[in-house]
Amino acid sequence: MAPFALLWVTPMLFVLLVALRPFDDIVSRGLSAWPGALSWEGFATALGAGGIANALWNSIVVTVVAVVLSLILSSWAAYALSRFAIPGRTAILLIMLAGNLLPPQILLIPVAKIVEGLGIYDSLWALIIVQVGFGMGFYTFVLHGFMRSLPDEIFEAARIDGAGAIRIYAQVVLPLARPSLAALTALATTWVFNDLIWAMTVLRTESHFPITAALLNLQGGFVSQWNVVAAGSVIAAIPTAVVFFIFQKQFVSGLLVGSSK
């Protein structure tokens, strides 16, 4: 077991070591040598000249807004589809889910055209809207499955107590759905934060790039300055790693929702 774990961790440790070495040390002693000295030089260059600090901020804004928005909207959709007799609701649900499973590449050209038509091309809003639209199908599907499993008696009781549909949603359904919402939040955060393809489709200006797209530029701009490239990718890896370690349980259960029972 230990050798496998080690094999898995080695690439990460190696990149981390490269990121922490000054450029001169890499040039004089070789990339794979044990560090002769440590410095923050790579991180400083990546954050400043490499534009990673700005890109990180863009990513955080897009991720937070997109995750919150899509979970609110999909909890509404799931509530409606699971608790009200809407004609064709199974079909609606399946079409939404199918849209999420499609390889995003096939939607690139239409999405680019639509975003241009709306006049929001090259703005962070475009990216947020696309992320919300694309992710909602899956979140709705998961939340729908959960809300349908709630016993009818709870709803009866709330109705007898005089609660309307909105009040039931806010005071009964949402609190009960908290574990599912937590799992989805952990998942959605990493998905949105890690996305590259949508960003490349709807954004053009470098100062609007999220961190994934900025990393590719960094790689082009600092060819063979391995410490800068490594530092940039470590910075991009840290937020999702933190989310993972804090929400490991929710994250794993999120991966299992909708895929195995």
Place this chain on the structure above:
Amino acid sequence: MTALRNNIIWVIGFGGASVSLGLFLAVLLNKPGRGIGLYRAAVYLPMVFSLAVTGLFWRVLYSPDGLVNFSLSAIGLGGLERQWLADPEVALYAVLIAAVWRQVGYIMVLYLAGLKGVDPSLEEAAAVDGAGRWQRFTRIVLPQMKGVSAVVFAVTVIDSLRTFDIVWAMTRGGPYNSTHLLSTYMFEQGFSLVNLGYGSAIAVVIFALAIVFIITYLVRSLREEDQ
């Protein structure tokens, strides 16, 4: 055409390697023991990195004096050293290894959950009857995880058709188009070369391939919903 051929290699290589490794590690890490959580976390962790990050990590490893070449010469296989990402013969497989490194954790999560649903008494009974470890695994444990395996299969194929970021981050389809998958080829045609018609045509091909598996997956989910 190279893109289609590469995509087929990708589905088989990426699917085969990540599923067999993921299943193997899941079985290995299923027993409670010291530091098991730590080992699991080590394998999960790459899964949360973006494919772009994974791509850059491995670019560093594959660089001419990077860790891969360094380790090869350290264990006396210096003859195998090469420019992994610049050599059309091996570039696709080099990218594939990076993608598998990230995917194994996900497959392992799915199979670990599947193993929880396996009834241990059946395996004990088989052991009493004299079945060997391998026999118990293939005849008793695997059949009980049919459901998980179906999901893993669908997820793997869909993921293979979606693969884009990691190839783009590592090689952009080069050298000499040797690592193009359908998706990167489509992106290059549609966006870099603004050949919208041809790009859309490739998109339709990807769609036709993907929809079959998506429908299988949906039918399964629907059946579970109804239960």
